[in-house]
Amino acid sequence: xxxxxxxxxxxxxxxxxxxxxxxxxxxxxxxxxxxxxxxxxxxxxxxxxxxxxxxxxxxxxxxxxxxxxxxxxxxxxxxxxxxxxxxxxxxxxxxxxxxxxxxxxxxxxxxxxxxxxxxxxxxxxxxxxxxxxxxxxxxxxxxxxxxxxxxxxxxxxxxxxxxxxxxxxxxxxxxxxxxxxxxxxxxxxxxxxxxxxxxxxxxxxxx
Amino acid sequence: xxxxxxxxxxxxxxxxxxxxxxxxxxxxxxxxxxxxxxxxxxxxxxxxxxxxxxxxxxxxxxxxxxxxxxxxxxxxxxxxxxxxxxxxxxxxxxxxxxxxxxxxxxxx
Amino acid sequence: xxxxxxxxxxxxxxxxxxxxxxxxxxxxxxxxxxxxxxxxxxxxxxxxxxxxxxxxxxxxxxxxxxxxxxxxxxxxxxxxxxxxxxxxxxxxxxxxxxxxxxxxxxxxxxxxxxxxxxx
Numbered sequence: 001x002x003x004x005x006x007x008x009x010x011x012x013x014x015x016x017x018x019x020x021x022x023x024x025x026x027x028x029x030x031x032x033x034x035x036x037x038x039x040x041x042x043x044x045x046x047x048x049x050x051x052x053x054x055x056x057x058x059x060x061x062x063x064x065x066x067x068x069x070x071x072x073x074x075x076x077x078x079x080x081x082x083x084x085x086x087x088x089x090x091x092x093x094x095x096x097x098x099x100x101x102x103x104x105x106x107x108x109x110x111x112x113x114x115x116x117x118x119x120x121x122x123x124x125x126x127x128x129x130x131x132x133x134x135x136x137x138x139x140x141x142x143x144x145x146x147x148x149x150x151x152x153x154x155x156x157x158x159x160x161x162x163x164x165x166x167x168x169x170x171x172x173x174x175x176x177x178x179x180x181x182x183x184x185x186x187x188x189x190x191x192x193x194x195x196x197x198x199x200x201x202x203x204x205x206x207x
Numbered sequence: 208x209x210x211x212x213x214x215x216x217x218x219x220x221x222x223x224x225x226x227x228x229x230x231x232x233x234x235x236x237x238x239x240x241x242x243x244x245x246x247x248x249x250x251x252x253x254x255x256x257x258x259x260x261x262x263x264x265x266x267x268x269x270x271x272x273x274x275x276x277x278x279x280x281x282x283x284x285x286x287x288x289x290x291x292x293x294x295x296x297x298x299x300x301x302x303x304x305x306x307x308x309x310x311x312x313x314x315x
Numbered sequence: 316x317x318x319x320x321x322x323x324x325x326x327x328x329x330x331x332x333x334x335x336x337x338x339x340x341x342x343x344x345x346x347x348x349x350x351x352x353x354x355x356x357x358x359x360x361x362x363x364x365x366x367x368x369x370x371x372x373x374x375x376x377x378x379x380x381x382x383x384x385x386x387x388x389x390x391x392x393x394x395x396x397x398x399x400x401x402x403x404x405x406x407x408x409x410x411x412x413x414x415x416x417x418x419x420x421x422x423x424x425x426x427x428x429x430x431x432x433x434x
Contacts, residue, residue, distance in 0.1 A: 018335065018408055059310070080309050102309055113400045117357070151337060151408045154397055158411055162397050165390040191310045198218045199311035201286030205275065 003182050004189040005156050008038065008061070008083070008106060008144040013153075021156030024189055028061050028083065037192060040083070046072045053078055059192065061106075063088075070094055074103050084108040084146055086115055086123060092133065099139040102200075104184065107131065108146025109159055128170035131163075135177060142188060143181045213305060213313045221278045222289045223301035226251055231258060234284065235273035253293045326386035329371065331412040331424035332396060334378040340405045344373040347380070350402045355395045366392050371418055379425050381418060389414060 004023045013025050028038035039060045043049035049062070049069050053076055061081040062073040067089045073079045074097050082090065082098070084106040098105055107127065112120055134141045143163050147153045154162075160178060168174040190197045196204045213220065232245040244267060246260035256274075258265050269287035276283050292300045305311055334342055348370045356364050366388035373380035384392040396409045413424035 016335075018410060020410075077306070077309075102307060109397070112398055151335070151400070151406050153408070155410055158393065158397050161390065162394050165394050168390070197312070198283075198315070199305065199308045201289045202219060202221065203284050204218060204281055205284050206282035207280060 001186075004186055005182075006142065006144075006185045006188050006192075007153075007156075008081070008108075008142070008146060009153065010040070010146065010148045011150070014150070016150055016153065018150070018153040018155060024193060026059065026192070028063075038081075041073075041079075043069050043073075045069065049073060049076075065089065067091060067094075071097070074098050074101055079103060081106055081142075084111060084144075086111040086119075090130065095130075095133045095139050096137050099137045102140065104188065105130075105134065105139060105141045106144055106146065107134075107141055107163070108144050109154060109162060110146045110148065110152040113152055124166065128166065128172065131167050131177060132170070132172050135173060135180070138180075140184050140187070141181065142184050213302065214315070216279055217313055217315050218278065218281050218283055219305050219311055219313050220301075221276060221283055221285055222304060223298045224278070225294070226256065226290065227294075230277045231256070232275040233258075233267055233272055234275045236267075237271055241267055241272070251294050254291060325367065327367065327383055327416075328386050328389045329415050329418055329421040330382045330384065330389070330392065330396070331415070331421045332380060332382060333410045333412055333426075334380075334402070335408045335410060336378065336402075337406040341375060342378055342402055342405065342407070343375060344370065344380075346403045347373060350399060351382070351395065354399055355392070358395050358398065359391060363391070368392070374425075377426060379412075381421050381425075 005021060006024045006026060007022045008026050008028060010028050012027055012029065013019065019025065026038045028040040030040055037059055039056050039058050041049065041052045041056055041060060041062050043052055043062065043064050044066060046069055049072055056078055059080050060078050061083045062079050063083040063085060064070055065087045070082055070090055071094045073082060074094055081104045095105065107130065112123060115123060143159060145153050145159060164174050164178055167177050198204065226248050227250065229248050231248055233241050233243065236242050244258055244260060244265050246258045248256055249259045249264065250257040254270065255266050255268050258267060269291045272287040274285050274287060276285055289304060290297065305313060334347065336342060352368060355366060355368065367383065367385035369383040371381040371383050393411060396411055399407065399409050401407060413421065415421040
């Protein structure tokens with residue numbers, strides 16, 4: 001089967017050759033004019049999250065600094081993705097729960113581009129631990145650019161090679177990681193685009 | 208709490224329905240001899256399906272297989288792991304599975 | 316004195332890359348070399364920092380170039396190139412075009428036909 005690559009960004013994408021290699025780009029921004037597929041929810045506490053989720057529909061992504069909000073978001077039925085940025089906090093229990101509830105955890109590249117020095121070193125270390133846990137529990141995850149503007153986008157090959165190197169250096173099973181990331185990317189693509197898809201494990205062959 | 212309305216007879220409901228009497232075909236299996244077994248389901252246990260074929264009754268395990276099934280007006284491919292419950296439990300557990308899965312199409 | 320046999324020589328790889336600046340700003344060879352060198356230094360420090368870096372060619376008119384590094388540090392160099400965000404206060408993105416064992420082989424990744432027939 002052909003592998004399809006999905007990328008999540010936070011702006012309305014326009015044509016650049018930096019987008020090379022992706023089949024579907026899902027923008028997460030609540031811009032009414034654009035034909036968007038993702039629905040972004042930003043919340044700083046749990047009650048705000050619940051209020052905002054009532055209006056939400058479609059492919060919902062939650063972005064939050066607070067650990068409690070992320071844990072609450074995983075338990076909500078509407079939430080599909082926990083979006084990534086440099087301040088996100090996520091812990092062991094949340095990752096374990098996300099596997100149960102089938103919530104995708106995003107691991108983005110662009111957070112490394114926004115910080116430098118010691119902060120970046122800490123972030124790299126945290127990400128290695130995160131990847132290790134994601135592999136341990138087989139939690140669905142996706143590797144994305146997570147870009148906030150045009151210049152934070154990187155071509156697909158560069159992105160996957162970066163995470164390959166990062167996990168290899170941290171003593172994580174890099175081959176398995178890339179394989180799982182590709183599988184999940186395929187799954188998300190089918191969920192969003194394929195009309196024959198019903199749910200995981202059921203598909204229409206013929207009418 | 209938001210309530211999910213699953214449309215009766217939608218393709219996702221196949222995992223909650225009775226399988227005895229359905230026409231099935233094994234399409235994916237780790238055992239190559241099992242692929243292509245085709246017939247009518249005559250009996251069912253928690254882990255297996257009994258399929259009546261032209262060459263006698265065959266017993267096929269559910270887990271790790273994929274079945275081609277005629278359900279309503281659709282021809283579906285269903286992974287066996289989703290129906291690996293006792294037939295009487297399946298209506299409860301199947302609906303739970305559908306509700307749990309994100310972005311499942313339930314109103315076709 | 317006879318040179319080293321091929322098995323003992325340092326293995327090298329050449330990376331073709333392209334710089335995409337924010338607003339058509341020109342970036343000089345000196346600036347891009349310094350930026351890459353600094354990024355590698357800050358990322359890997361002194362212990363792993365030597366990747367055998369050399370900027371072989373850089374065409375300022377369409378901001379493409381070829382970079383040399385040692386074979387076992389290719390991944391490290393690529394990661395560093397991916398993480399570069401600005402050169403001398405201009406925001407940029409670097410796109411790697413391809414990797415090859417020779418400079419000649421690397422030139423097929425570059426755009427612009429006049430450049431390819433230069434030699």
